[in-house]
Amino acid sequence: MSNLDVKPAATECGGREDVSAAPVRELLAARTVALGESTEVRRLLPNLGRRMVGAWCFIDHYGPDDIARQPGMQVPPHPHIGLQTVSWLHEGEVLHRDSLGSEQTVRPRELGLMTSGRAIAHSEESPREHARSLHGAQLWVALPDADRHCAPAFEHHAGLPEISGGNGLRATVILGELDGARSPGTTYSPLVGADVDLAAGTRARLPLQPDFEYAALTMSGAAEVDGVRLAPGSLLYLGAGRSALPLAADTPSSLVLLGGEPFEEHLLMWWNFVGRSADDIRRAREDWHKGDRFGEVHGYNGERLTAPALPSTPLKPRGRER
Template identity: 70%
Template sequence: MSDLEPLSKPLLRGGRGAVPGRPTHELLPPRTTSLGGDTVVRRLLPNLGRRMVGAWCFVDHYGPDDIADEPGMWVPPHPHTGLQTVSWLHDGEVLHRDSLGSLQTVRPRELGLMTAGRAISHAEQSPREHAPLLHGAQLWVALPGPHRAVAPAFEHHPDLPVVSSRGGLRATVILGETDGVRSPGTTYSPLLGLDVALTEGADVRLPVEPDFEYAVLTMSGTTRVDGVPLDPGAMLYLGSGRRELPLSATSDAGLLLLGGEPFAEEIVMWWNFVGRTHQDIEEARTAWMSGDRFGVVEGFDGEPLPAPVLPATPLKARGRAR
């Protein structure tokens, strides 16, 4: 999925300096933006005060949207470098195409994982015949330095491992490992992505890694996370230093738990590229606009997205919070 805003701003983040070594509560307010077609998203990362959670560097939450009589999602071909994209649905389906020749429909609680590495381009849209509701999240993971130029790849995992408890919790392991259960999705840094379903009246404590920092995105229902009430679309940054996370729900609810070892490197993210220097970003933009390096997405009925104009001042990698 792309950042479709025509005036892309440099997003300078990373490093461990702004990661609290203790539990905390930071409510991250969303910013609403149009993604293409009929899809409006709530952008939760990057945020004014919090730009990363582990290697997770971008989070969009969209829906539930009634698209029964609408075309739904329509994101033209666009490039990526230096990151992985994670497509995650609770309702509906998204058709993924990329420059490797991949053509895959991703459905609820199936993992669509694209590793951009040195360069890839892709497009996403709702299939012509689609479900009436569209609800999901699009997430990006920054690749650490030794792996940011790996060969591009796409993975589709329709059957992911699940952990459950008698307290009314059922969790799908999107990426990483929890409770001895590991996702088949490829990762390049210590992280966790967990889709948690809570039944009405659930009151549980979820084991977590004290060395990871975490954030929770509420997808549906009304929850309390570490005692903090959250409505759908809310994201709470939790810091680190916990061994368990209290979760409760007054109705059936769903949330995403995102966590990871604090990302040690400072990175620059501009438009759909993750790099370390202004030159990295400039070279990627030039390659995309000249038709070099990113390949061609076949079969999409529409033109590729042009890259925005680079800012006048050089991009510099800095810390992860303002």
Template identity: 70%
Template sequence: MSNLDRTPVATRCGGGHGPGPVRDLLPGKAVPLGESTVVRRLLPTMGRRMVGAWCFVDQYGPDDIAGEPGMQVPPHPHMGLQTVSWLHAGEVLHRDSLGSLCTVRPRELGLMTSGRAIAHSEESPRTHTPVLHGSQLWIALPDGHRHREPAFEHHTALPEIAGGGGLRATVVLGTLAGATSPGTVHSPLAGADITVAAGTDVRLPVEEEFEYAALAMAGGCEVDGVPLGPGALLYLGTGRRELHVRSDTDASFMLLGGTPFEEQLVMWWNFIGRSSEEIAQAREDWMTTTRFGEVHGYAGPRLDAPPLPPTPLRPRGRAR
């Protein structure tokens, strides 16, 4: 996935401790992604840059793409992060500079670790189902892992939790309620897709030292007493041992969490680094060298990097 903003701001993330339990409903904004997809960008946003190591959250759909090209994101670079593709409906064809070619389908994990450098593209296959609905997320790699070799994982079987009372959870990444995803992580994380049936009223065990956020995907439910509608992100902070979930209708949301990210970092365009110089070098390398490799098979040109801002990028903490 890519940040296609042609004038991206420098996002300074990392550092600081969890605030304890809070209930902050964070606003999103509509952002075009590729040729025909519009996403709701929930993170980073005013007031919040990260939730654990989760540092970028887009949610899209459900979109009617019958007779349309659907998602079309040309080859672009990444460094210093992991990308997560998660679908409720539709398909995304992933290609990368490692030679990976993979179609990710609903409730399957597409996990790309950029490490020091990788490039990829994402598109709806030429023959695709009529609805596209999902989320795309980034995870910041800690300093000890951000220069590692790039990798791509595709997991079709993920652990599930039956929470009782109408709640079911698929553990996408990390660990929740004793169940652990096979996806590779490099910091303490939780990422789960949670569905609730009408009449659900349960308490889900969570880690007290983790900060959490809930991303509404479909329907309407209450998380920790806050009504949550599709496309909203509720930041919950730290300090809970359980999370109260109730709903009068069928609904679904993603629960994202992790230990507060202590490192300071800079996120600009599709790069995560620790200094302005590192980001500038990555941009130069994408435009003039083969550092990020080549994506084969995408029918179109790759993305050029936007110009850097006129002032140096400065690393800063995880909350605005």
């Protein structure tokens, strides 16, 4: 997934100093961003108030959109460094192509996981023949310094572990581990991502790790998370220090739970790059412009993205929160 802002802001993320050890209920507002030719997304992370949840550093929620007479998602080839992308769908399909030669259609409740490492390029689009509705989330995970130059890779996992919390709760483990169930997706830091379905009348508690910080992205319905009723497309930051999370729903609802150990390192994120310094970002942009390092994506009917101009102000740390 790409950040298609024509004037993307540089954001410094990470560090434990601003992570409260106590539970909180911090509702983060989304901003609307155009993605490609016909898709709009709600960007929830990075946010004016918060930039990371564990190693999760980017959250877009889109749909449900009626694309029966539209091309749907059309994101041209673009580069990444220093992160993993997670494609997660509730409705529709996304065709992934990358510079490793991967070509994979990702469908609802299947994990499309791309590790950029030192450099990769990819495109994402709705197939020519596609479902009427498109609804999902695109997520980024920052790689720790020891692994950010690893070899690029792509994984597709159609079968993911599920847990049942009773009282109307079922969850699919996208990444990491939850309540003893572990995803086959490769991770590089302690984290969790889980898709949680709540039946009408659900009253349940989901076990958590107190040393993780968490947030809940609501996908559909009207879930109540720790007593806060949330509309679809909302992100509720929950902080750390929790051993369980109360969940309730009067109507069928779903949410994505994201969490992990607070990310200790400071990193710099600009456009589609996650680095540690302005030089990391500048070199990645120059390499993409020159056609070096990232390889080519074959099969996409269109030109690759051009990197925006770097900001006129210096790329500098701004902290985990604003």
